[in-house]
Amino acid sequence: MSRHPGQGSPALIAANNHENGQTEMIRVVVDAMGGDYAPREIVRGAVEAARQPNIEVILVGQREAVEKELSGCDLDGARISTCWAEETVSMDEDPVRAIRRKPNSSIAVGIKLVKSSHSSAFVSGGSTGAVAAAALLILGKKKGISRPALGIVFTSPSGPVLFLDVGANPDCRPQHLVQFAEMGNVYMKRIFSISEPRIGLLSNGEEETKGDKLTRATYQLLAKGGLNFLGNVEGHDLPRGKADVVVTDGFTGNVVIKLSEGLGEVFAELSKQAVDNNPIFREAEKRILNYTALGGAFLLGVKGNVIITHGRSDAAAIKQAVRIAEQMVRQRVTEAIGH
Amino acid sequence: MSRHPGQGSPALIAANNHENGQTEMIRVVVDAMGGDYAPREIVRGAVEAARQPNIEVILVGQREAVEKELSGCDLDGARISTCWAEETVSMDEDPVRAIRRKPNSSIAVGIKLVKSSHSSAFVSGGSTGAVAAAALLILGKKKGISRPALGIVFTSPSGPVLFLDVGANPDCRPQHLVQFAEMGNVYMKRIFSISEPRIGLLSNGEEETKGDKLTRATYQLLAKGGLNFLGNVEGHDLPRGKADVVVTDGFTGNVVIKLSEGLGEVFAELSKQAVDNNPIFREAEKRILNYTALGGAFLLGVKGNVIITHGRSDAAAIKQAVRIAEQMVRQRVTEAIGH
Numbered sequence: 283m284s285r286h287p288g289q290g291s292p293a294l295i296a297a298n299n300h301e302n303g304q305t306e307m308i309r310v311v312v313d314a315m316g317g318d319y320a321p322r323e324i325v326r327g328a329v330e331a332a333r334q335p336n337i338e339v340i341l342v343g344q345r346e347a348v349e350k351e352l353s354g355c356d357l358d359g360a361r362i363s364t365c366w367a368e369e370t371v372s373m374d375e376d377p378v379r380a381i382r383r384k385p386n387s388s389i390a391v392g393i394k395l396v397k398s399s400h401s402s403a404f405v406s407g408g409s410t411g412a413v414a415a416a417a418l419l420i421l422g423k424k425k426g427i428s429r430p431a432l433g434i435v436f437t438s439p440s441g442p443v444l445f446l447d448v449g450a451n452p453d454c455r456p457q458h459l460v461q462f463a464e465m466g467n468v469y470m471k472r473i474f475s476i477s478e479p480r481i482g483l484l485s486n487g488e489e490e491t492k493g494d495k496l497t498r499a500t501y502q503l504l505a506k507g508g509l510n511f512l513g514n515v516e517g518h519d520l521p522r523g524k525a526d527v528v529v530t531d532g533f534t535g536n537v538v539i540k541l542s543e544g545l546g547e548v549f550a551e552l553s554k555q556a557v558d559n560n561p562i563f564r565e566a567e568k569r570i571l572n573y574t575a576l577g578g579a580f581l582l583g584v585k586g587n588v589i590i591t592h593g594r595s596d597a598a599a600i601k602q603a604v605r606i607a608e609q610m611v612r613q614r615v616t617e618a619i620g621h
Numbered sequence: 622m623s624r625h626p627g628q629g630s631p632a633l634i635a636a637n638n639h640e641n642g643q644t645e646m647i648r649v650v651v652d653a654m655g656g657d658y659a660p661r662e663i664v665r666g667a668v669e670a671a672r673q674p675n676i677e678v679i680l681v682g683q684r685e686a687v688e689k690e691l692s693g694c695d696l697d698g699a700r701i702s703t704c705w706a707e708e709t710v711s712m713d714e715d716p717v718r719a720i721r722r723k724p725n726s727s728i729a730v731g732i733k734l735v736k737s738s739h740s741s742a743f744v745s746g747g748s749t750g751a752v753a754a755a756a757l758l759i760l761g762k763k764k765g766i767s768r769p770a771l772g773i774v775f776t777s778p779s780g781p782v783l784f785l786d787v788g789a790n791p792d793c794r795p796q797h798l799v800q801f802a803e804m805g806n807v808y809m810k811r812i813f814s815i816s817e818p819r820i821g822l823l824s825n826g827e828e829e830t831k832g833d834k835l836t837r838a839t840y841q842l843l844a845k846g847g848l849n850f851l852g853n854v855e856g857h858d859l860p861r862g863k864a865d866v867v868v869t870d871g872f873t874g875n876v877v878i879k880l881s882e883g884l885g886e887v888f889a890e891l892s893k894q895a896v897d898n899n900p901i902f903r904e905a906e907k908r909i910l911n912y913t914a915l916g917g918a919f920l921l922g923v924k925g926n927v928i929i930t931h932g933r934s935d936a937a938a939i940k941q942a943v944r945i946a947e948q949m950v951r952q953r954v955t956e957a958i959g960h
Contacts, residue, residue, distance in 0.1 A: 374828075449825055452833040486788055486875035489713075494791040494872040517879025521887045533833040534873050536825035538880055540856025545884050548860050 307336050307361075309401045310607045312600065314343030314351075315370045315388040317407025318593045324407065325351035327600025332360035337608055340401055342367050342392040367391035370408075373593075377411030381419055389413055393420045396586040403587035403607035407595045413588060414450055414581060421586040424620030429458045430583030431465060432532070432590065434539065435473075438523025444470055444479075445520070447532040448539050448579055454531040456499040459483070460507060465582040465619050466527035467509055472613035474526075482515035482525025484534060490514065496531060580606060587616050646675050646700075649946045650740045651939065653682030653690075654709045654727040655747025657932045663746065664690035666939025671699035676947055679740055681706050681731040706730035709747075712932075716750030720758055728752055732759045735925040742926035742946035746934045752927060753789055753920055760925040763959030768797045769922030770804060771871070771929065773878065774812075777862025783809055783818075784859070786871040787878050787918055793870040795838040798822070799846060804921040804958050805866035806848055811952035813865075821854035821864025823873060829853065835870060919945065926955050 312328040314321040321343055329352075332339040338361040341348055345366045352364070369387040371380040381390055389408055393416040395401040406413045414432065423430055433446035444466045451458060463481045470479035483500055485493040490501050492514060504511040515524050520538070530538070581588040587610045591603045610616065651667040653660040660682055668691075671678040677700040680687055684705045691703070708726040710719040720729055728747055732755040734740040745752045753771070762769055772785035783805045790797060802820045809818035822839055824832040829840050831853060843850040854863050859877070869877070920927040926949045930942045949955065 452825055452831075452836075484876060486791055486872050486879075492791075494870070497791075497872070517876040517881070518883030518886070520880055521883045530876075531833070533825050533836070534876055537823060537856040537869075537873055538876060540825075541859055541877055541880060542856070542884060544857030544860045545881060547857070549888055 305336050306612075307338055308403070308608045308611045309338040309340065310403045310405060310604050310611075311340045311342055311365070311392045311395045311401045312604065313388045313392050313404070313406035313408055314341045314348045315367075315408065316413075316593075317591060317595050317600075319596055320407065321347045321351050323596045324600050326355060327595070327597035328604070329355045329357060329360045329362055330597060330601045331604035332362040334605070334608075337361065337604065338363070339604065340365050340395065342395070343388045344368055344370070365391060365395065371412045373409050375409065375412065377409060377415035378419070380409070380412050381416045387412075389416045390420065393417060393586070393588070396588070397421055402611040403589065405589040405591060405600070405603045405607055407591040407593055407600070410449060410579075410590050413590050417581050417584040417586065417588045421584045421588070424583050424585055424616070426620035427461055427465070427583035429454070429461065430581050431458075431462045432535075432579045433462075433466065433469065433582055434579045436521075438521060440523030441476075441526070442470075442474055443520070443523050443525065444527045445535065445538070446527075446529060446582065447535050449532045449536040450581070451532040452536075453533070454496060456496060456503050459496070459500040459529050459531065460503050461583070462529040463504060463507075463509055463511075463527060466529060468618045469582065469615055470526050472615045472618060473609050476526055478510040479526040480512045480524075481509045482512045482519070482528045484520070484528050484530035484538075485514035485516065488514050488516065500529075580610065582615075583619060585616065587611055644675050645951075646677055647742070647947045647950045648677040648679065648740045649742045649744060649943050649950075650679045650681055650704070650731040650734045651943065652727045652731050652743070652745035652747055653680045653687045654706075655745040655752075655932075656930060656934050656939075657746075658935055659746065660686045660690050662935045663939050665694060666934070666936035667943070668694045668696060668699045668701055669936060669940045670943035671701040673944070673947075676700065676943065677702070678943065679704050679734065681734070682727045683707055683709070704730060704734065710751045712748050714748065714751065716748060716754040717758070719748070719751050720755045726751075728755045729759065732756060732925070732927070735927070736760055741950040742928065744928045744930060744939070744942045744946055746930040746932055746939070749788060749918075749929050752929050756920050756923040756925065756927045760923045760927070763922050763924055763955070765959035766800055766804070766922035768793065768800065769920050770797075770801045771874075771918045772801075772805065772808065772921055773918045775860075777860060779862030780815075780865070781809075781813055782859070782862050782864065783866045784874065784877070785866075785868060785921065786874050788871045788875040789920070790871040791875075792872070793835060795835060795842050798835070798839040798868050798870065799842045800922070801868040802843060802846075802848055802850075802866060805868060807957045808921065808954055809865050811954050811957060812948050815865055817849040818865035819851045819863075820848045821851050821858070821867045823859070823867050823869035823877075824853035824855065827853050827855065839868075919949065921954075922958060924955065926950055 314324050328339045342365045367388040369384040371387045392404045396404050429451050431447035432450040435442050446462050467479050470476045485497045579590045589603050589607050653663050667678045681704045706727040708723040710726045731743045735743050768790050770786035771789040774781050785801050806818050809815045824836045918929045928942050928946050
């Protein structure tokens, strides 16, 4: 490791500075080896992010690959350091086994930097399963949270919408969906300053009698709970932004984001046929359909800030992911979830 | 009823003619009262359909409303007749109760015309639940089918794709999804002459270990079965046409079609901002995103041909729905499902 933690815990120092009204320096670990365009685009995005005020970035990955990319970057004004991790986890490895057998993978090393409070957040475009497994095994769950969930934020005509779970938990029980709603409530309050986020439950009809067994049972729990529960929202309500937080199981949520992405691509291709590179279409694709262009998903409910970027992330997406990490740290989202 | 059945059963006569290589006349009942633009657009679409070769249409609905609309239509060359049904089922009524309590609703009367073999198919834009309930209660299920499913066909760059269930069964067991695959296999063979339809299972990952419990168990059954099973398909594979038939539970399927519709609308609005009424966008919306523009959903597994159009269907959509009904009858899809 080319950078060593000082005496104090950066996370705690950050929190204290925040309380004092100062803008604290946030340290974010970026996995240089994760993603389709790694390490080049990741390193470039990380360097860009490290030029932002009050952000420090630690790149974790294979020394040779990372140094080669860094040598091609203008590092002037970038608060960037490196940490070597010679193993990598591939997309088709069993996540839990990969994390157990490769303690020197960039994912495991990166998450351990968060665990040791050397860094406040971890950003990776590697295997979602492996990052989630590392977060669970190394950081652990927040008390009161039985199932951490993967959330994304997309924009809608009514504002940002947090959608979760998008894949961490294919099979859920009603209490899990209620916890997703509670975590989403915290996120939208803290990150977007929405005082009473409107909570929606994704279903196949508006009425409370609609839904599969899971959804119908969840409806009853949410209706009795203390959140601002709107009721069921349907597939067509999602892009409209009818609710600020929409919860579903990780199977349905994953189908939803991948379908949106696929439709966005088809849309983009057709747009090109009609009006080559019209900026409105590029904006539309980015804003409404390609949720993943918004900087990545985040894992809620673990003891640390973990951002999982899309495999196809380029430098701009990595920079945006570091910005999400920064917001989560500054607004102390993880501290406010569970106990 | 202004038209009475003759001695022979039209459905049987039709089938016999078909065997003899002649083009038989197909009689389709259209529910004049179902849909947001009923009765006007329904009546107009029905009249258009009734001008097609070898198609007869029976409009079922409230006398006063239907006669008023018919009086404004050019009926020249249209083989159209009427059947009065003075009750209507609203969208928010409990489906089973509505069908039981309103034997003279347009839905119940229309389905009974199919039951009595007076007509070969029923087309309605009314409450999906009520039409499905009437089909189950009056026509009954085909033997060997435990759960009739609602399917839609959308076009993809690789050709038509049948997607089911889109809402009839929010909670399914693995055997139900296998039956959906078998019914879809029959449909694509008969209607699109695909000799060995590629069957896909919607899941949250390609690998057979991905999925919720239902999907993982279904994978094992389909892998052992006699269909051309491709394996799992993901959300982004859907618009690409990776499989000819994609099966899922009715909860996920319903979310998928409504989300696609919602994204299509957002897309259309943005297109208008950029290029007012560019025909490529209108075509794109119709072809890829707005599955419902393709003429409606059909109920597979009941003893009769039942087509449920989108609530927003206009005359063109109704005409297209009658065309789907005709194809189902001519290709004897229902006869080939179950036993």
